[in-house]
């Protein structure tokens with residue numbers, strides 16, 4: 001059981017473990033939303049997407065900085081083309097850290 005506080009009347013409400021979504025408060029009958037931190041924030045898919053977006057933006061930044069050294073101010077124009085040409089290499093590269101995370105996550109789950 002999880003004990004939470006109603007955001008409207010601030011009464012204590014007991015919820016089953018692992019449930020989340022919209023609920024009606026038994027005291028004030030107002031609707032409130034309860035998001036399970038455990039399943040939403042530490043969801044492996046959410047983290048997978050976060051790591052992927054992070055590595056993608058990092059790679060874009062690195063490509064841009066390299067082009068900035070090569071072409072100066074024109075780098076802004078060239079960056080999208082270079083990303084497009086290099087995408088067969090860059091996309092797997094961007095996926096790699098998230099795959100490593102998912103792989104490690106699975107190993108951890110198997111141990112437990």
Ligand SMILES: [Zn+2]
Nearest residue numbers: 006009025028
């Ligand atoms: Zn309430």
